[in-house]
Amino acid sequence: MHNTARVMIDVKADVLGVVEAESRPVLAAFNKEIIGAMGGTPFRHVMVIDGNDERSIDVGLVTRDGYPIGMMRSHVDDQDEKGNPLFSRDCPVFFITTPTGNPLVVLVNHLKSKGYGSVTANNAKRRTQAERIKSIYEELIADGQENIAVIGDLNDTPESAPLMPLLTDSDLKDAFAHPAFDDGGWPGTYGLCNASNKIDYLLLSPALFERIEKGGLFRRGMWPGSRPVRWEVYEELKRKQDAGSDHAAIWVDIDI
Template sequence: MKLAVYNVENLFDRAKAMNLDSWEEGRPVLEKFAELNGLLGEIDYTQSDKNRMVELMHDLGLAKSDTGPFVILRRNRGGLLRRPTTGGIVIDANGRADWVGSLELRDAPVNEHAMRNTARVIMDLEADVLGVVEAESRPVLSAFNTEILPALGGQPFRHVMLIDGNDERGIDVGLMSRKGYPIGTLRSHVDDCLPNGQPVFSRDCAQFEVTTPSGARLLVLVNHLKSKGYGGTAASNAKRKAQAERIAEIYKTLTDNGAQHIAIIGDLNDTPASAPLKPLLSDTDLQDIFTHPAFDNGGWPGTYDLCNEINKIDYLLLSPDLFDRVQAGGLCRKGMWPGSRPRRWEPYAEVGRKADAASDHAAIWAEIDI
């Protein structure tokens, strides 16, 4: 069986603020969006809250309209605000119960070349079971599977599953598998909470049970942990550590109940020696495929951007029984921008510029005798 994981960075549409030339351009928009969304969700609005809402709405381009360059304010019922003819914004609502609606990020189509290169990576992986990170929704993932893969000569997966997570930007985690590898029991952890009542997982720790042709039961937990680039460093690290701790707890529960074949895969957004990932990488018996003698890193230690050591943020972690069954492993970087001076790897011919790259992430795979 070939198991793989790939951060596709959206398939058809992506939030416009995440589609800019650099993360630093989009980051302020995403941070202001999150702050305004948080304030709008408060039960009671103080005058200070209202003043800050007005500031954020101006910054997000909502001063004259409910549609800004990157966000949309949907007002279905109730009176949230007025825009007097004399100018400005007046918040009339005194709390979330006074109006019905939502604040949403605007989407923009993904570059067509990037989309097709994403399909090429998935085709070249030839995975039997593929964990997918940053897919918009199950209908989108299914459409990509049945429309784009065959259009390029690829074979669609038999099973496609994705459970909506906690992220409002449409970046969820899912699983695709071939005929003979049916997806059985699913479990979501979107409702797992921290002591303060906030969700543990920024997206989800989606748990899929897959049966192999030999009858073996494989448990695959697909993850996408808190990013370093969004929010303060201390808060991001604390969130990621809490997520790693919770995954370790879930893993222990599974092994205590007799599960032997467990894979924890995805974009963990931190390096192997980082403190936030220690509860998962050091305090469990999970083993990183990168450490297996049969694994080939292609000459570079990382999985993201230019794949330096500090860019090792994607993982395929295996329980001891699975790790012992590994026959080969490696990465597919053909869909990534290789740099230019000099090129670090040979990409697809269609990756003529950075914008055409399928993703900033490499896909990771492992051949496992199970």
């Protein structure tokens, strides 16, 4: 928990997507008590909407003072063609206002994993989820929104067919593709961060992508392997089970 808090402090994000949050009260308590105890400044705004996962691993958002969360739109009741819940958790849409008065829209996601079921069914589920996220994004664009980010754990690699609606068939751009983005020498985001483990994304509308000043992956809270050690970690991270997460934190600096 302390290493998770260290990452949330050291990334210095004004707007931070959170994956696998138990509930808003738990995330709010972590924000206030753990981040505060570690010497960090707690986030001003904390929001989680209950999703469809019975294990209570939901997606949420925390933001700094000056970045209030306004309207929120849940898609927890979206259904597939069989009438089942479409999203494994939810695809909440958060409308944020930046200190300059500009709008920022963030969609936080955690798509169907590759485990716990057949490969064919899981891929089909992830594809349907990606198609719906694309349509939500395009609806926002049609409504006049320009600054949109689709973020989170999409549980698949960039060349995968299930993610094609987002990565190939839309104008969303992967932050990794920006010339100012530094992956630290490892192209993945999960585990030991090999290319086959790139499953987390910051997908940005063209208006946001063009305004990236720099970006990268923050891995100090991840287990770095042992032969060889792949990146520097916190002094307190002595064992694999001490990791704050097995996913890297992806970040970009954008002035809006």
